[in-house]
Amino acid sequence: MPTAESAFENQLPFNSAYIKSQNIKSITFDIIDKKDLQIAEDKGLLTYYEFNNNGLLSRFYNTSIVKTIQKEYHSGPVYKHRKKISNGNTYTKNEYVYDTVSTTYFYTNNNLLKLKRYNDGPFYESYYYDYSSGGQLIQEKRYKETNVSENKSEFKLGGQFTISEESFEYINTGKNQFKKICKNDEGRVYKEIIYHTNEANQIININEQYTVTWLVQVSNFEYNTKGQLIKASYKSNSNGDLELTRTYEYDTNDCLLTEKQYKNNVLLKEISYVTDASKKLNSYIIREPNSKTLRIVKLLYQ
Numbered sequence: 001m002p003t004a005e006s007a008f009e010n011q012l013p014f015n016s017a018y019i020k021s022q023n024i025k026s027i028t029f030d031i032i033d034k035k036d037l038q039i040a041e042d043k044g045l046l047t048y049y050e051f052n053n054n055g056l057l058s059r060f061y062n063t064s065i066v067k068t069i070q071k072e073y074h075s076g077p078v079y080k081h082r083k084k085i086s087n088g089n090t091y092t093k094n095e096y097v098y099d100t101v102s103t104t105y106f107y108t109n110n111n112l113l114k115l116k117r118y119n120d121g122p123f124y125e126s127y128y129y130d131y132s133s134g135g136q137l138i139q140e141k142r143y144k145e146t147n148v149s150e151n152k153s154e155f156k157l158g159g160q161f162t163i164s165e166e167s168f169e170y171i172n173t174g175k176n177q178f179k180k181i182c183k184n185d186e187g188r189v190y191k192e193i194i195y196h197t198n199e200a201n202q203i204i205n206i207n208e209q210y211t212v213t214w215l216v217q218v219s220n221f222e223y224n225t226k227g228q229l230i231k232a233s234y235k236s237n238s239n240g241d242l243e244l245t246r247t248y249e250y251d252t253n254d255c256l257l258t259e260k261q262y263k264n265n266v267l268l269k270e271i272s273y274v275t276d277a278s279k280k281l282n283s284y285i286i287r288e289p290n291s292k293t294l295r296i297v298k299l300l301y302q
Contacts, residue, residue: 001256004203004221007232007246011060016111020055022280028300036292047297054111061102069095104155110135117145117155124155125163140166200227226254255279266290 006013029047034040043065050059070092078086099120106115112135117126124147130139141162148158165185172178176198182191189211196205200223208217215238222231234244245262255275261268270287286295 002229002232002246002248002259004206004219004229004232007221007229008219008234008244014049014051014055014057016051016055018055018279019051020053022301024051024055024301026050026302028302030298030300032296032298034294034296036294040294040296052107054107056107056111057105059102059104061100063100065097065099067097069097071095122147136168136170138168140168198223202227224250226250228254251275253277253279255281 001013001015003013027049029049031045031047032040032042033045045063045065047062048060049057052058071094072090072092074088074090076088077084101118101120103116103118105113106117108114108131112129112131114129115126116129117124124145126143126145128141128143129137132138142164144161144163146158146160147155149156162185167183167187169181169183170178171181173194177194177196180193180195181189182193184190191208191210193209194205194207195203198204202221202223204221204223206217206219210216215236217234217236217238219232219234221229221233224230228248228250230248232246234242236242241264243262243264245265247260247262248256249258251257253275256273258273259269259271261271267289270289271284272287273284274282276282280301281299283296283298286297287293288295
């Protein structure tokens with residue numbers, strides 16, 4: 001189910017309570033791509049999610065194609081009853097070189113994310129999080145790390161090099177409104193974020209203002225009478241005028257049915273979701289009208 005926090009994230013949000021209740025240990029996303037007027041092609045792409053006993057994401061990895069090699073194959077002539085009925089021919093076939101990137105997640109005793117470690121080959125980048133007694137994020141540290149374990153599937157910390165440090169303070173500024181103050185590693189304020197919520201404590205507006213520049217980022221969120229997110233919009237002047245919009249429709253079972261993604265009012269993606277009677281997502285289809293491509297994603301549960 002989309003939320004204000006996940007609306008513009010690339011990674012799908014998961015309902016941890018549902019994952020736990022269904023005793024789901026992992027989900028594999030099997031991906032098939034198809035261009036208009038062409039046969040669907042299985043390129044061997046996979047996305048994999050693994051969950052802990054509390055239904056929280058513990059590991060994620062996905063494959064991507066980094067190189068395509070076109071190989072030439074030859075077939076010999078075909079004979080029947082000693083008579084040649086077909087000459088040999090030559091054909092080409094694409095073979096792919098893959099890259100796999102993964103992220104592992106670690107949590108506190110009260111299920112707050114405390115460490116997220118991203119790995120791409122020999123490269124490791126980690127985010128460490130600290131929280132207030134009320135569960136608000138108050139510090140984020142980002143490091144480049146090295147793995148000195150002989151078994152590369154197991155992580156043993158070697159070097160750790162600081163990339164950035166941020167700290168956060170929160171101030172209640174009125175009914176249904178609070179401010180988040182963001183500070184850099186020198187303790188200087190570089191951004192202030194004002195949140196507005198509705199009576200159900202759902203975020204309806206986020207206004208981000210950088211203190212030493214003219215950059216402004218504004219997000220707005222709309223909900224239906226059931227409290228489901230139906231529209232999310234984001235505007236920024238950080239790289240020209242940019243507007244991103246997401247719209248959502250739901251079926252009679254209150255499951256997400258259709259999602260549309262726009263950039264500056266141009267439709268980029270239309271996603272159709274297929275769920276069963278138990279509200280379990282079985283597959284979804286991503287249509288990109290500009291590139292005339294279709295991506296079919298099937299979910300395999302364990």
